[in-house]
Amino acid sequence: MGVPVSSANSLAVEDLGSAAQRDRRKRILDATIALASQGGFDAVQMRSVAEKADVALGTLYRYFPSKIHLLVSALQREFERTESTLRERPIDGDTTADRVINVLKRTTRGMQSDPQLTEALTRAFMFADASVAAEIHQVGMLLTSMLTRVMYPEGDHRLTEEDVAIARVIGDVWLSALVGWVTGRSSAAETGQQIEVAVKLLLRD
C-alpha cells in the first residue's frame, strides 16, 4: 500500500515524483481550463485536451481516469487558488452575515465573469458519480472550511456543530444557486439575491 487513497482516482500532485510529471499534470489542467473557458463543458474534449497539453490520449487517462475526474480536479485547483487569495485579504463586514454575503457574492461575481468555465466546472461537479467521491469530498470540505473561516475570522473561535451545519447549508444553497444560474434558470442578480436571503435566514444574530 505504498500508494495512498488516490490510487483509484486522479493522480494527486503529491503522488507525482518527477518534475516532468508535475509539469505534465499542470499542462493538462491548464489546457482543460483554457478549453472550458472558451467553450464550456462540451469544448473540453479529451482529444483536444491531450493535444493542447502535448500529451498522448493514453497519458491523459493515466493522469485523470475520466473527463469528470479531470474537470473536478481542475475545479479543485481553481478553488484552492480562490481560497488562498481569500485567506490573504481581510474580510470586510461587521456582522457574520455581512461577511459571508460579501465573500460569496465576490466569489460568485468572479465565476460569473467566466461563464463558460463556470458552466463546465459546475456541471462536472454535479454530474460526478461515486467514483469521484474523494475529489468531490475535498472540494466540499474546502468550501465548508472557507465559510466557517469567514464566519469567525478570529482563529481562536471554537466551532460548534451548529456553526458547521450552517456553513454546510449555505454551501448547499450557493451550489444550487450556481446551478440555477449556469442552466439559465436565474439571472446573476437573482443568484445573488438567493444567497443573501438564505444567509440572512441562517445567520440572524
Added chain:
Amino acid sequence: MGVPVSSANSLAVEDLGSAAQRDRRKRILDATIALASQGGFDAVQMRSVAEKADVALGTLYRYFPSKIHLLVSALQREFERTESTLRERPIDGDTTADRVINVLKRTTRGMQSDPQLTEALTRAFMFADASVAAEIHQVGMLLTSMLTRVMYPEGDHRLTEEDVAIARVIGDVWLSALVGWVTGRSSAAETGQQIEVAVKLLLRD
C-alpha cells in the same frame, strides 16, 4: 406555429392528440423507469428504451429530444405522483418543522428504497443544461409548492416572501443531500440528519 412552448422541448401530455400517442409516451416513460430502476443512469440507453417501449429510435427522439429530457420528464411524472399521494393523506406533526421533516424523510425513504432509479433521476436533474430549463423549472416549482403546503396545511394561509424563500432553501438542501447520498458521500442516516438540521435551523418558531 400551432405548437406551444414545448415545441423546443419534450412533448408534454397535453400536446398529444391521439390516444395512441399518449400511450406511446407512457410506454416510453415506463420503459425508462424500468431500466433506470434496474441499472441506474447508465442502463437507460436510448436504444434499449426504444426497444423496450416498442418504438423506433427516431420516434423516441421525437418525443424526448435527449436522454436528459427523457429522464427529467420521468422524474417529473414520478414527482407528480408522489405529490398527489402526499396531498391525500394528512400530514402529521405539530410544529411546522416537524411536518416538513416528516414529509421529507418519508419521501427520502421512498427514494432510497430504489437507489438506482433515484441515482438516474437525480443525476439527470443535476446534469441538465439550459435546454431543459422548462422541465427543470416545473419540477422546482412542484417541490417548492409541496413544501409550502406542508408548512401551512390550512389552505387559507397567505404565504410571505420569507415563507417561499425558506421553502426554496430547504429544497436546495434536500437536493444537495440527495446528491451526496447518490454519489456515496453520505449514508441514508446522514442524509436524514442533514435535512433535519437544516429544517430546524430555518423553522424555529
Added chain:
DNA sequence: AACTGAAGTGGAACGTGTTCCTATTTTAGA
C-alpha cells in the same frame, strides 16, 4: 376511394468518451 402531409419504422452513420495495443522513450537500480 384516392390524396396528402404528418408520424412512425428501421437502420446507417457520425462524434466523442473510453479502452486497448504496440513501439518507443525515460527512469531507476545493478
Added chain:
DNA sequence: TCTAAAATAGGAACACGTTCCACTTCAGTT
C-alpha cells in the same frame, strides 16, 4: 554503462448519444 520496468506516444477500436435518410403507415380532406 547496461538493463528491466515504468511511463509515454500514437492511434485503432468500441460504445452509446444523436442525427439523418428512405420508406411505410396513419389520419383527415376532398
